[in-house]
Amino acid sequence: MRTKSMLVGVSTLLMSSSLMFAGTVSGKVTFTGTPAKPKTIDMSKEPSCAKQHATPLTTESVVTGPNNGLENVVVYVSSGAPDDGQVPAQAVTYEQKGxxxxxxxxxxxxxQELKITNEDQTSHNIHPLAKVNHEWNKSQPPGTPAISEKYEKAEFISVKCNVHPWMHGVFAVMNTNHYDLSKGGGAFKLPNLPPGKYTITAWHEDYGTQTADITITSNETKDVNFTFKAKAY
Amino acid sequence: MARLFAITIVVIAILSAIPILRHTWVAPEDISTHGALIDEQMSETMAEAGISFLAAQFILAFFVWKFSNRAPDAKLKKFPGGAKGLVIGALLVVGIEVMALGLFGVKAWANVYLDAPSANAMPVQVQAGQFAFYFRYPGVDGKFGGLHPELINEGSQNIFGLDPEHDVDARDDIVAAEMAIPVNKEIHLLMHAKDVGHSFFVRELRVQQDFVPGLDVSLHFTATKIGKYEIVCTQLCGLGHYNMKAYLEVMSQQDFDDWLKKQAGQ
Amino acid sequence: MHDMSAPVAHQHAPPTSFIRKYVFSLDHKVIGKQYYGLALLAAYVGMGLSWLMRFHLAWNSTAIPGLQFLSASGAPGGVMTPEYYLQLMTMHGTIMVFFVLTTAPFAAFGNYFLPIQVGAEDMPFPRFNMMSFWVTFTAFLVLMSSFFVGDGPTLGGWTQYAPLNAIGSVGGPGQGTGVVLWAVSIALFCVGQLLGALNFISTTLDLRVKGMSMMRLPLSAWSWFITSCIGLTAFAVLMPACILVILDHVAGTSFFVASGLVMNDQVLPHSGGSTLLWQHLFWFFGHPEVYIAIVPSMGIVSHILLANQRKPMLSQRVLIYSMGALAVLSYMVYGHHMFVSGMNPFSSLVFSFPTLVITIPSTIIVLIWTFSLYGSKLRINSASLFSLGFISMFVSGGVSGFFLAQPSIDIMLHATYFVVGHFHLVMGVAAMFGIFAGTYFWFPKITGRMMSEPLGKLHFWLSFVGAYCIFMPFHYLGMAGNVRRYSTFVDDFLQPLIPVHKFITIAAFVTGAAQLIFLYNLFYSRFKGAPAPDNPWEATSLEWSTATPPPFDNFGGKHPIVYHDPYQYGVKSSVGDYVMQTSPEQVETEFEEK
Structure with a gap:
């Protein structure tokens, strides 16, 4: 017990020392061209959900922001960063609501622990279409406890609810903690990267993958931008 | 004990008949042009089946009451008519009864299934997939775009697998998750299954038809009453079967045209 | 014992080792008892599953304590998921139809009593007979194993419609391994029943003793014979169909999957199969299967009623012909399961007429039973009560066939609870009543002890009233448009019907509990029941002319000789108002079969 806590202490010390010289990668994901207009989702089949949305939801596979910013792009260090192997103790939560x-x-x-909750009054089924990992398909009736799962291999997994075909999402399972999801104007930020050579990958569910090779020296903030070509249909 | 048995089956028979005579649980009101014949067929069958049911139970009860636990020296009796009488009776009465039912029923069936839809029937395509119905209208060009199963992507709502990029006919196709139709207009429903077997059942419309994966079938009907009705799946299609439904909105022609415009704008 | 002035049969010694005597026995009586035991186990498993389903239908968001231990993902926190409901439903249907309704009245009673009723020492192929049971038992184990493998049993219903049965696990939980296990189990089951049918047919045709003409066979023997003829053709179609399903899963074939189907946005790799092919193959078996379940009970009930009404049937010949007509017609009507399936709508009309014609032999059978009671001296006991209950149930379930035989009405009733009510009454409850009647009637012969009559009667009353309370409302639900195979009723339309479902569920719990009385009676009487005489019911057929329980070779080294028609009741003889088939005594009767 004591040895273990000592080890944890030492490793924390080592890590924080490397973080003192850490650099940051930040930038923006944008698109060129005209993306397809998001389509309205008709939930009339499930009235208890439909009434939760004053304006109907639209498809989320391509979400754009101001200045051609592209959202929901996973930007991560795909190689170069020694994976510290540290699985965050805190679970990530995936919520089904409306x-x-x-x-x-x-x-x-x-x-990392993945918690899936159902806030709706209807039964959902969560069907992540994993190909590398084990594929499972679980129903979650209303009022039942959260489903707890984890994935053992890195994979971008498309998630479906078979009961509500419009429900669609992505589990981005990665071998690194150095990741971010592009927000608002497509901005992202990968802090705490120790000096070294890296490959940064940007992944979008419809538009594919782009990579950039960079080198970071200590305490540097590197600007990396990605541009995807939009599809009209 | 025999008398108790006789009384029990009489009571059960009568109790069973009461909800039927009082129409406690009946199908919702018919809103189709063809449904009246089906309803008529149903009530005639109910009358004949009901009488047979009550008669058989009462006779059984009566004989059990009368002929059980008799004194050891009681005399056995033969049924006067004998088996021959019963067989001839059954052949005549039941035979004629069921044949008549069958023949009258032919018309009710033919109405829906054997007559072709009229030339100006409005085509609507319905696609059934786990676990939702989607509907497609051909748009202003009156032509449905081709289906490309490999393009189906529910996340981006390409439900039917249309290819608007290359297929001009598909560009104005209107896809909706509810089925709107104009009242008093014949609909030619083209039924397409995306994955497994499903069924299209609207109680008020008196239509039920399975989807056959790999074989597109069609139905035609005319709704006569404005309102909102449920379309449900009746063919076990997987875990979400119980929740596979959509709404049928029967509208005035004007409302329908507005609805179609609104859908086209989305 | 009556006069058994018959030639001495060649005696073979009974086996002595435990394994040969009780496990891998060649004795048709032991095999019959093994089948009965299997059916009993299966029936209570099936009933347990129906309890879980009924509870969920009435209170769908309430946890069933402990269910999560049966399946953690199927019932998180004890609340049943939609797929688990369907999995339990599929298993309930499969277990009940195959392992209870087919095995108990046909394979169990038939195995035990058919050779005895024809006067044979055993079946002609005892090794096939032994195989038949053990293959069936293996089939049951394979089916049950699907509860514990992968993501559970298949959810496709006992009819396993294509292409859901052939596309693999993309179809949902249990559609991969679960379906394969189901198909393997049913294919094995078919093998078992084919072996059984072969034995039954040759026993009836070849092993009848001297004087036992076909028309002197008891009605129970006739019903087993007719059933084996149906089984031989029906199972011979289902077995290859199951093999094709297995091939679709493991060999990449596409017998039942059409091209261009899309699951989870991916085009399935299959092409060129036919969805409707499965339905044709399945129902070609499926409709005759209904008669496989019910015809033996018809024979058993006739046999029992005759012994209790102390008077022959109005016409035994007409009853036999009618059962035969049912068997022949059963192949010509299967399309009525497919009226709205998408097959040619003209075929629906063609199939509807033979279906309506089935009403005629069914009506004749009911009339013969009922009017044979006229002027009788009916004895009331557990066996005769269940037989009378059988007639009542058969009528109640039969009249709804009027509706379902007509394609136009089927538009409204297809796939609703009306259908569920119909087949539960006519082939489920009615056949169960036949099994119960047979059990109360033959238990003394099999075990040498009587069953408790008071407990038997209590069992009857609770089952009879309970079954009506459960299944009559099913018809009403169906007429109101309540679709079957829904795990939860979320449609607005179905909300007002939920109180009816609650009533049914409560009735199902009470009726199910009553079956525990039967189980208790069965085991209590086996060990503590009053000793049974050789012929407690003063019956006439061959099984009552031998010792209780019958010796290893059935008639103690002799071949009986048959002198009479099977049901010589209402006569004056040296023993009373009946004369046994084996008695050479000449009696006069005004009730002689003409």
């Missing part, structure tokens, strides 16, 4: 997945894209670390 027959919508919140958040639409959920990044997580390999083996």
């Amino acid at each position: 027959c919508q997945y919140l958040p639409h894209v959920l990044p997580m670390h390999v083996n």
Whole structure:
């Protein structure tokens, strides 16, 4: 017990010392061209959900922000960063509310606990279409406890609810804690990167993948931008 | 004990008949042009089945009451008519009864299934997939775009697998999750299954038809009453079967045209 | 014992080792008892599943304490998920139809009593007979194993409609391994029943003793014979159909999956199969299966009623012909399960007429039973009560067939609770009543002890009234448009019907509990029941002419000789108002079969 806590203490010390010289990658994800207009989702089949949305939901596979910013892009260090192997102790939560997945894209670390909750009055089924990991398909009736799962391998997994075909989301399971999801104007930020050579990857569920190779020296903030070509249909 | 048995089946028979005579649980009111014949067929069958049911139970009860636990020296009796009488009776009465039912029923069935839809029937396509119905209207060009199963993407709501990029006919196709139709207009429903077997059942419309994966079938009907009705799936299609439904909105022609415009704008 | 002035049969010694005597026995009587035990186990498993389903239908968000230990993902926190409901439902249907309704009245009683009733020492192929049971038992184990493998049993219903049965696990939980296990189990079951049918047919045709003409066979023997003829053709179609399903799963074939189907936004790799093909194959078996379940009970009930009404049937010949007509017609009507399936609507009309015609032999059978009671001296006991209950149930379930035989009405009633009510009454409850009647009637012969009559009667009353309380309302629900196979009623339309479901659920719990009385009676009487005489019911057929329980070779080294028609009741003889088939005594009767 004591040895273990001592080890944890030492490793924390080592890590924080490396963090003192850490750099940051930040930037923006944008698109060129005209993306397809988001389509309105008709939930009339499930009245208890439909009434939760004053204005109907639209599809979330392409979400744009001001100045051609592209949201919901997973930007992460795909190689170069020694994976510290540290699985965050805190679980990530995936919420089903109003027959919508919140958040639409959920990044997580390999083996990190994933909690799925159902806030609706209807039964959902969560069907992540994993190909590398084990595929499962579980129903969650209203009022039942959260489902707890984890994924053992890195994979971007498309998530579906078979009962409500419009419900669609993504589990982004990665071997690193250095990731971010592009927000508002497409901005992202990967802090705490020790000096070194890295490959940064940006992944979008419809538009694909882009990568950038960079080198970080200590305490540097590097600007990296990604531009995706939008599809009209 | 025999008398108790006789009384019990009489009571059960009568209690069973009461909800039927009082119309406690009946199908909702018919809103179709073809449904009246089906309803008529149903009530005639109910009368004949009901009489057979009550008669059989009462006779059984009566014989059990009368002929059980008799004194050891009681005399056995033969049924006067004998088996021959019963067989001839059954052949004549039941035979004619069921044949008549069957023949009258042909018309009710043919109405829905054997007559072709009229030339100006409005085409609507319905696609059934786990676990929702989606509906497609051909748009202003009157033509449905082709289906490309490999393009189906529910996340981006390409439900039917349309290819508007290359297929001009598909660009104005209107896809909706509820089925709106104008009142008093014949609808030609084109039924397409995306994945497994499903069924299209609207109680008020008196239609039920399975979807056959790999084989598109069609139905035609005319709704006569404005209102909102449930379309439910009746073919076990998987875990969400119980929740596979959509709404049928029967509207005035004007409301329908407005609805279609609104859908086209989305 | 009556006069058994017959030639001495060649005696073979009974086996002595435990394994040969009780486990891998070649004795048709032991095999019959094994089948009965299997059916009993299966019936209570099936009933337990129905309790869980009924509870969920009435109180769908209430946890069932402990259910989460049966399946953590199927019932998180004890609340049943929609797929688990469907999985339990599929298992309930499969277990009940195959392992109870087919095995108990046909394989169990038939195995035990058919050779005895024809006067044989055993069946002609005892090894096939032994295989038949053990293959069936294996089938049951394979089916049950699906509860514990992968994501549970298949959820596709006992009819396993294509293409859901052939696309694999993309179809939902249990549609991968679960379906394969189901199909393997049913294919094995078919093998078991085919072996059984072969034995039954050759026993009836070849092993009848001297004097036992076909028309002197008891009605129970006739019903088993007719049933085996149906089984031979019906199971021979289902077995290959199941093999094709297995191939679709493991060999990449596409017998039942059409091209271009899309699941989870992915086009399935299958192409060129036919969805409707499965339905044709399945129902070609499925409709005759209804008669496989019910015809043996018809024979058993006739046999029992005759012994209790002390008077022959109005016409035994007409009853046999009618049962035969049912068997033949059963192949010509299967399309009525497919009226709205998408098959040619003209075919629906063609199938509807033979279906309506089935009403005629069914009516004749009911009339013969009922009017044979006229002028009789009916004895009331557990066996005769269940037989009378059988007639009542058969009528109640039968009249709803009027509706379902007509395609136009089927538009409204197809896939509703009306259908569920119909087949539960006519082939479920009625056949169960036949099994119960047979049990109360033959238990003394099999075990040498009587069953408790008071407990038997209590069991009857609770079951009879209870079954009506459960299944009559099913018809009303169906007429109101309540669709079957829904795990929860979320449609606005179905909300007002939920109180009816609650009533049914309560009735199901009471009726189910009553079956525990039967179980108690069965085991209590087996060990503590009053000793039974050789012929407690003063009956005439061969099983009552031998010792109780019958010796290993059935007639103690002799071949009986048959002198009479099977049901010589209402006569004056040296023993009373009946004369046994094996008695050479000449009696006069005005009730002689003409």
